[in-house]
Amino acid sequence: MPLVRVDIQQNPDPTFARRIGEQIYAALRSCIDVPEHDNFQILNEHDAQHFVYDPQYLGIQRSDGVVFIQITISEGRSVEKKQLLFKTIAESLHAQLGIRLEDVFINLLEVKKENWSFGNGVAQYVS
Template sequence: MPLVRLDIRRNPDPTFARRIGELIYAALRSAIDVPEHDNFQILTEHDAQHLIYDPQYLGIQRSDGVVFIQITISEGRTVEKKQLLFKTIAESLNTQLAVRLEDVFINLVEVKKENWSFGNGTAQYVT
């Protein structure tokens, strides 16, 4: 049920965004028990003029390698599960792709289950 939106600066490696997406999906599976095949992502690369961020908001020193991740999921996860998800994503991006921990920006959007339609004009989670 998650929908992942990823925004990064254009990267010379054409596989970079895809590899980030794969690590996010793995983190979703391990940290909050997302089922197999529940993988929907929009991966977008931008030039410098179209990706704006504050390089020091809240005392966190961000670089041009900033990675914006927005995940829309059904509501109901505990704060602990959400924190585990954030940590798992940041650490995997850091260890696997050398993304600085300071550059991993995650926004989690929770919605009610009836707000999803996966196709056919039907709200599949409505009982």
């Protein structure tokens, strides 16, 4: 049920954004029990002119390597599971792709299950 959006500055490695998505999907599976094959992602790369961020908001020193991650999921996960997800994503991106922990920016949106349609104009989660 998650829909993941990833936004980064243009990267010379054409596989970089996809590899970020792979790490996020693995974290979703392990931290919040996302089922196999429930992998829907939009991966965007932007030139510097169209990629705006504050390099020191809340005392966190960000670089041009900042990764914006927005995850829309069905509501109902505990705060502890969400915190574990954030930590797992950041640590995985750091360990596997060398992304600085300070550069992992995550926004989680929770919606009711009736707000999803996976195709055919049907709200599959409505009972």
